[in-house]
Amino acid sequence: NAGVMQNPRHLVRRRGQEARLRCSPMKGHSHVYWYRQLPEEGLKFMVYLQKENIIDESGMPKERFSAEFPKEGPSILRIQQVVRGDSAAYFCASSPQASGGSYEQYFGPGTRLTVT
């Protein structure tokens, strides 16, 4: 049973380019979460999605960031016009259900974004 998969593992972008990060949840999991971790800092919640729905995007910056989880295919976190401050590790997690947040989340290996 494959775990949460993320790709690419490392991504380098120049300022102003777009970054697309992909996440495939564990088999049987329909809830996906994205987190950002800056160097030497803790995980910051960004967005929670179910298939075709954004449930909670309270942690997403208002501009340049978007996320989707289509009916088919992986979840995508998209960052437009990247800036140096976007350099971070982006982790995706999945859970089978999320009734009241009671189900533990399983994390992918992360995508390390470097903006030059």
Add this chain to the structure above:
Amino acid sequence: RKEVEQDPGPFNVPEGATVAFNCTYSNSASQSFFWYRQDCRKEPKLLMSVYSSGNEDGRFTAQLNRASQYISLLIRDSKLSDSATYLCVVGHNDMRFGAGTRLTVKP
């Protein structure tokens, strides 16, 4: 006030020591509680869930005090391999992570 607060450490302890981490949370309606560990430049991994009655898994013991909104993790007979950052996680409608407590176990 942060939703989940942890002492950032670092905790530097010798092998075999007992070490305790504390965590407080602000949302009294929180329903689920976990400890994760994160190794340097790796993803967080679930260490254990925390139940109201307290629970133990080998050398690890977790406690929950709902009245004080406080969670703890005790590690007995610490090993070099326990060196990591320990994340307190609290769930309500979603999960909120503490910033983590860094532990280094030295020979």
